[in-house]
Amino acid sequence: MRFNPFAPSFRQDPYAQYAALRAELPIRTLGMWVLTRHTDVLAVLRDRSFSAELIPALVARHGGAVDTDLVLRLGRASLVFTDNPAHARLRGLVNRVFTPAAVADLEPLVHELAQRRVSGLRHDLMAELAEPLPVEVLCTWLGLPAELHGQVAGWTHEIRFLLEPGMLKRDHLERISRVVATFAAALREVRTPGLLRELAAVRTAGGDRLTEEETALLGIMCFVAGTETTAALIGNSALALLRSPGIGLEQVPATVRETLRHESPLQMTTRIATREIEIGGVRIAAGDQVLLCLAAANRDPAVFPNPDTFDPARGPGPHLGFGFGMHGCLGGALAELQARAVLDTLVRGPDLRLDGEVRWQTESLIVRSPEALPVTVAAGAR
Template sequence: MRNPAPVYHAWRESDPFFWYEELDTWVLTRHQDCAAVLKGLDRFTSDWRRLGEGTPDELIMLQTVDPPDHPPVRRLLAAAYRSRDHAALAARTAGRVRRLLADLPAEVDFVREVAVPLTVETICDVLGVDPPDLDWLAGVSPPVIDTMDAGLRPEVIPAGLAARAELDALMERWMSDHRPGGMFAVVSEKLRGMGLDRRLVMNSLRSTFHAGFESSARLLALSLLAIIDNPGALRFFAKTPDTAVDEVIRYTSQVQVLARGCLVDTELGGRTVRAGQGVTLIIGAANRDPAVFPDPDALLPDRSPNPHLGFGRGLHACLGASLAAMQTRALFAELAVHHPEVRPCGEPVMWESGTLRGVRSLPVTLS
């Protein structure tokens, strides 16, 4: 969990496209193959119902449906997201960063005291709602993450579905109790009369909220861990922030794995993938592919070009990619100027998650 790259390199050198019997899936580690699957909507699906597999209603959302269900819901959520004043949002986020860092003692748990409150406040700002209690959220979120590894640990599914039910209740409250101008205000107004599946929309809003803080918080903590491991990298966030953000996204790859199902027999990467078979994309490996990224295990904050797959590709690319990048830029630009000597004061504790990599606790000293 601390550094999976050596395992991925060993896989790629041994067999970059291999069959994994335990999960009945192909495992792909090359950038070219992973990108082809993500863009190959006519050959690969995110909706396992198209292959005859049952999917609980709670898991029918933007990330798990294809056309014709996907485009109108994505257009609705994308329009609601674009309606925000993003310059003002960036200014408020920078203000949150300054306030959070100014109010902290010298030694902090970066995850609990910076990454999580920052990302929760920011996504709630975008949604136009009041942030929920963080202690409650800390209990609800991990079971949802656990279900991403349900293929390996099916016993986690009931707790994950129960946690989603708690988040669903929060979504329903927000649909009737929100501020003007936020995503919930736009969606609640436009949803009426559009003929969309309301459950699909609500599940997608739940996922937008959850990924908006959980995935983003993991990106921030992993990025700081990478910077600690690579002294001198932090200064690039003041000099070349855009390339620095792209590089920590590539280097950390908080979303380690994505899965798709094959719709038609397909020749890919020197293999024949049969209709009905699964393909597991190791995004963490693709983002360290030496065929695409010279010196892939080096954190090079001025790396350009940087065609990482950290936010996916194609139809199911991350809707909030720009929001995650904006928060990362704001936080590390502030650290670069005012806390350039940030250093660990304890051992990091990693989450035991294969799909969404993350740091559970990161004790640091802020100079």
């Protein structure tokens, strides 16, 4: 069995390949084990002996003459790239301000911004709505001054290569190092009220707190981990809605949830085994890399009946669209809120139609979303 995630055909439609892989034992290719069954992927996500520190290790190994010290510190200040005890410390501090109540308080803002973006739609739902909305929401929540709003998306797009171990190259590291320094310096100057200042002020009962640099680097990772994936969820959910015009307001939450399973924005993630272990009938050695195909697990017929059918009525299920366990997506509730706000606004109007073929983006291996989502606004819909 061959597996080539770089192939154009796979990037456009990976699901036949995922199905073929699920029928086999986990395979070893491209220097890593590829897991596609729900039970195997979930087993690794649950097992804390699998490390999430692949990217910092790659940066340290490939940095060479590039000054990567700040990029390494970004990894060590990130919930995405850390293991315990560092992860537990960071999560304990961040959880004090990144709460369900705090996300719920953002609902009026998210709906206002979504409605404004929808009212301005003309041609491309991705470029005009799905991509800018998560950046606007985070900029506002973190308290960033207006002069930074226009720069954040570009900085984030450069740094997100850290999430792509298969695409990270030295020239990327050079640009990332420069951008992280610029981005961090800008965030350290933020003094307006918002999540960033709340993170800087939080204390544990024992007096632990985030340093000024850690606060800025956590702010950067909010954008890196929470904008392009959220844009993908918005775009994929909107595409599902446009293809199923009978979906009503009461079905919006289920439509977003089913999109997370059926067209997972985050297709895959990577772990490193820190001990020898058997998964899916194969022995994985300590130090081996493991590619977890979340999107394949989310279409496993052993868990989801008729998995290739988009069915909002199937109800809540054990999808892995936000990962699972200690590295489960902290911003998942905010991403769902934004997707629901967009779909709610689209269901209420205007009358949109797909206008051409949907092209899937090819810049990222791990994120699946339309590159463009061409729409036509029906005459008189405004």
